[in-house]
Amino acid sequence: MEKFTNKAGSAIVDQLILAIQENKQYLSDIDGLIGDGDHGINMNKGFTLCRAELDKNPGNLSSSMNILAKILMMKIGGSMGPLYGKFFKAIAVALEEEEEIGIKEMGAALKAAVDAIASISSAKVGDKTLLDTLIPALTAYEKAQAEGKSFTEALEAMKFAAIEGCDSTLDMVAKVGRASRLGERSRGVPDAGATSCRIILETVADKTKELLNN
Amino acid sequence: MRKFINDPSLVVDEMLEAFLIAHSDLVSATDNERVIKYKKAPIEGKVGIVTGGGSGHKPAFVGYLGRNMVDAVACGELFSSPPAQMFYDAAKAANGGKGIAILYGNYAGDNMNVSMAMEELRDEGLEVKTVVANDDVPSAPKGEESRRRGVAGEILMWKVGGAKAAMGGSLDEVIAAAQKAIDNTRSMGVGLSPCTIPEVGHPNFTIAEGKMEIGIGHHGEPGINVVDLEPAAKVAQRMCDVIIPDLPFTSGDEVAVLISGLGSTPVIELYILFNDVQRILKEKGIKIHISYVGNYFTSLEMAGATLTLMKLDEELKTCIDFECDSVGITQFQRT
Incomplete structure (x- = not known):
């Protein structure tokens, strides 16, 4: 059985912070094409504040995710702060009691995170939002799990579904959010939220696989 | 971009810094630099x-912000909802021990951030309630009013809520009055040209030369349709044709009329629009109790205007006529 400890899992949050910091400009550039152009700036602000807080209060995966969630919810405005805040909060709560995390625990945490976003957003798959990355990624993970695949294989499946899902927003017309103002003209540009979500899920998959190999 | 700015990323901060100095007789800072309060807030009881x-x-x-008006405000980035922390700190800054009414507009980000701030405030045992303004008629069809956005009608909601609170109303009474205010209010915007967020540097939508957008939102959200420019009388007719049947406003009703510019439309044009609106209301037997014409709720330098009508009963009339002192509206008690 492939598992990693909650304690070692804090490295996933460290890597997430790096990934968002590295993609700050990229995310803002995409957002600038059909939105406000501030997605990268806001995400970077939140994840960088989290870095400072984690340096003062290091912990395990769930406690680190909890700190990240709190900062995104309380300090970052707009819609993305609360959406990602709820997302990471749900993962933190789901994993709180787990000393070791395997395919089952991670699956339950991802499911809880997707449910948490659905509870505050009315967006659906196809509306050109982060859900176009998130929902197919969770479905692929759960399918691999149901088929008896390994944790590594499930993470791989999730990662590729996330990339495909994000790419699918390229050819969509925005239905919600500020980009919906552009109608047909929003076609041909990927959604900024779907892209940051793809980066987050890719990073979670890659870092978790690394932990499983150690 | 032709703007009086220094650093595009500091537009909000520089404006708030200046606002606090320019209006130090009315407002003051709080520990959160993005939360500004009425100088005398919190008012005990x-x-x-x-x-x-x-x-x-x-x-x-x-x-x-001001006397008999709003006690504390959370100021987000340009066109972006303030985070939960700001709504939380604003509620604390306004808390005089008799409960807190958060009166805001129906936007996805604001709904989420206010609801998270409320969770925290309630965990601390504070009594907090909300009214969500949804006066923008073109943003969703009749029957789906809860999906409509809040626009200039929010001002009348604050005016009524602020007056009710100043008269000594309980939290439930203030909430009920503010809810009644917005339930009796309908608005609609017409846009003539777009606006630019300085950090983005270009307009994020366009309205073609010679055209206007009927039903545009406060951030350029799409309207009902784009049509050729028309005389003010026809624009006023279009607005009334959408707003009046929606409530509906009928002969014998008394109303408050608010015409606000969206930023770069000259006030002279707002009066021309008002003239056509008041003529239409008169023809329909709708009586104007009070009028506001000017730049009350703008969208950066967008050109255009919103028309807001509020149907008044005795309670709403008393609240609307109540004295107040703020940068946006100052009123003396009517005699």
């Missing part, structure tokens, strides 16, 4: 009135 939203709508939102 009075329900605290809180609002907030993205910046770029001057004089909204900070311009309605």
